[in-house]
Amino acid sequence: MKQGIYKVIENKALTATTYRMRLSGDISGISAPGQFINIQLDGHFLRRPISICDAHLESSDAGTAQGVITIIYKVLGQGTEEMTRYPIGRELDVLVGLGNGYDLSEAGEAPLLIGGGVGIPPLYLTAKALLKAGIKPTVILGFNSEDEVYYTDEFTSLGCEVITATADGSVGIKGFVTDAFRASEGTYTHFYTCGPLPMLKAVYEEVYENSGIPGQMSFEERMGCGFGACMGCSIKVKNGYKRVCKDGPVFRTEEIVW
Amino acid sequence: MVDTKVELCGITLDNPVIPASGTFGYGYEFAELYDINCLGSFSFKGTTLEARFGNDTPRIAECPSGMLNAVGLQNPGVDDVIKEELPKLSRVFSKPVMANVSGFSADEYSEVIKRLENSSCSDMIGWYEVNVSCPNVHGGGMSFGTDPESAASVVRAARWVSDKPIIIKLSPNVSDITEIAKACETEGADGISLINTMLGMRIDLKSSKPLLANTTGGLSGPAVLPVALRMVYQVYETVDIPVVGMGGVSSAEDVIEMMMAGATAVEVGAANLVDPYASKKIVEKLPAVMEKYGIERLPDIIGAAHR
Numbered sequence: 001m002k003q004g005i006y007k008v009i010e011n012k013a014l015t016a017t018t019y020r021m022r023l024s025g026d027i028s029g030i031s032a033p034g035q036f037i038n039i040q041l042d043g044h045f046l047r048r049p050i051s052i053c054d055a056h057l058e059s060s061d062a063g064t065a066q067g068v069i070t071i072i073y074k075v076l077g078q079g080t081e082e083m084t085r086y087p088i089g090r091e092l093d094v095l096v097g098l099g100n101g102y103d104l105s106e107a108g109e110a111p112l113l114i115g116g117g118v119g120i121p122p123l124y125l126t127a128k129a130l131l132k133a134g135i136k137p138t139v140i141l142g143f144n145s146e147d148e149v150y151y152t153d154e155f156t157s158l159g160c161e162v163i164t165a166t167a168d169g170s171v172g173i174k175g176f177v178t179d180a181f182r183a184s185e186g187t188y189t190h191f192y193t194c195g196p197l198p199m200l201k202a203v204y205e206e207v208y209e210n211s212g213i214p215g216q217m218s219f220e221e222r223m224g225c226g227f228g229a230c231m232g233c234s235i236k237v238k239n240g241y242k243r244v245c246k247d248g249p250v251f252r253t254e255e256i257v258w
Numbered sequence: 259m260v261d262t263k264v265e266l267c268g269i270t271l272d273n274p275v276i277p278a279s280g281t282f283g284y285g286y287e288f289a290e291l292y293d294i295n296c297l298g299s300f301s302f303k304g305t306t307l308e309a310r311f312g313n314d315t316p317r318i319a320e321c322p323s324g325m326l327n328a329v330g331l332q333n334p335g336v337d338d339v340i341k342e343e344l345p346k347l348s349r350v351f352s353k354p355v356m357a358n359v360s361g362f363s364a365d366e367y368s369e370v371i372k373r374l375e376n377s378s379c380s381d382m383i384g385w386y387e388v389n390v391s392c393p394n395v396h397g398g399g400m401s402f403g404t405d406p407e408s409a410a411s412v413v414r415a416a417r418w419v420s421d422k423p424i425i426i427k428l429s430p431n432v433s434d435i436t437e438i439a440k441a442c443e444t445e446g447a448d449g450i451s452l453i454n455t456m457l458g459m460r461i462d463l464k465s466s467k468p469l470l471a472n473t474t475g476g477l478s479g480p481a482v483l484p485v486a487l488r489m490v491y492q493v494y495e496t497v498d499i500p501v502v503g504m505g506g507v508s509s510a511e512d513v514i515e516m517m518m519a520g521a522t523a524v525e526v527g528a529a530n531l532v533d534p535y536a537s538k539k540i541v542e543k544l545p546a547v548m549e550k551y552g553i554e555r556l557p558d559i560i561g562a563a564h565r
Contacts, residue, residue, distance in 0.1 A: 001534075003533070045532065046325055095534070224531050227287075227534055229531055233315060
């Protein structure tokens with residue numbers, strides 16, 4: 001984890017309620033895809049935890065840590081609503097590289113990435129890292145309807161096979177990500193997922209329990225600090241309890257208790 | 259050159275800054291971020307006899323200038339603290355630590371302290387900070403800290419099992435805090451720390467339900483600073499034992515203000531959750547703020563607002 005001042009270099013709407021922000025600063029705190037950052041907003045006591053969608057160095061020079069972090073956030077309350085009005089050049093106090101992130105060493109040769117709604121962003125950096133390691137993931141992205149669809153083209157541009165599902169059938173397969181999984185013909189070695197809790201539970205049942213594919217699931221919880229100090233986001237796991245912010249947000253299917 | 263040293267119940271602190279219980283874990287995770295030996299001390303996570311998972315989530319809600327928490331004393335239990343947590347702390351912290359203990363009966367408080375005292379970690383502990391905000395299972399679930407006799411019964415139980423300084427951490431959710439502080443002093447408490455969080459709640463407009471799974475939670479953060487100052491001021495006037503002040507302290511200026519109200523040492527709580535380096539930054543800024551106000555020695559300003 002690194003604390004620093006980051007400059008907004010992009011802040012634009014992808015859909016009516018989903019925005020992409022790019023921040024310039026030190027990215028050396030990031031150690032794995034699936035981690036998050038925690039942003040201090042003016043006039044709000046607690047920071048806002050948002051997953052890292054992408055991160056890259058500004059130059060390939062050895063020793064530099066200066067880079068760009070991409071986040072995608074959904075307007076959910078007053079804080080994120082105010083964020084949409086942050087102009088280019090605005091400086092923000094940010095904690096970078098929080099949480100454990102996904103372990104890519106278990107991907108195998110045919111991993112599956114399953115993202116739903118605002119849970120999609122961390123899978124982008126995951127896909128990039130897998131491709132860099134010579135592994136081509138299949139990506140299933142779920143949305144409610146066409147007007148909420150974002151980033152399907154970006155995943156395709158990376159070189160992933162992308163299957164889109166919408167609940168109302170306006171784009172791709174009609175139904176949920178689990179319907180798309182059933183319709184896909186691939187054989188998968190491992191899965192990585194992030195999305196709303198009901199989706200995670202459905203994915204757990206369909207992909208892990210019914211199909212026997214182990215995976216890693218990223219959870220969301222209301223947080224206090226975001227770095228393990230307050231015990232505000234603890235959840236029960238098979239061997240006791242873990243903090244979503246520090247021991248997670250990624251948990252293995254084998255340890256999850258519903 | 260200003261002097262930031264203070265003495266708390268016979269133990270000298272390099273400075274009065276003490277991260278508050280529940281905002282600093284058992285210390286070693288913050289030691290990954292900075293050398294925590296720069297602190298005066300810190301108060302470790304409230305420890306009970308048995309392991310506790312705590313309350314359901316959501317446990318946290320934001321408020322204007324503060325937050326509510328209803329963690330519910332999640333901790334691994336005293337035996338695990340002795341076996342796992344304190345050995346990890348001993349590798350990164352060489353000063354006396356404040357051991358924050360909780361219980362649901364007077365016997366439980368004394369048992370937790372007894373086990374810590376009889377453990378190999380006993381030497382690490384400088385003071386016991388006894389949290390009397392928990393509900394008393396033998397007293398109809400009412401908090402020990404809301405009744406002078408109940409609070410005194412906890413002091414008695416703790417006093418019996420340790421010779422170390424016993425600091426009683428009081429709840430602000432009472433009509434007259436001085437009465438409770440006085441009862442604790444009479445029973446032999448060595449110090450009073452205050453304030454614990456103030457009871458509050460928030461409601462989710464979309465669901466029309468309380469935001470916290472526990473319905474209510476404890477308010478902390480800058481919002482409670484004036485209340486904490488007032489209570490520290492009142493308790494300082496009432497008792498002769500040292501007062502440890504806390505509640506919304508977020509800056510070196512707040513530390514000075516709390517000491518002027520009557521605090522010998524000052525705990526920093528919610529600020530650590532917003533900025534993991536908050537306590538370190540306060541320690542570093544303290545000398546400059548002392549110079550600005552012409553303060554050479556911190557003990558000189560304890561209770562200055564009363565004179």
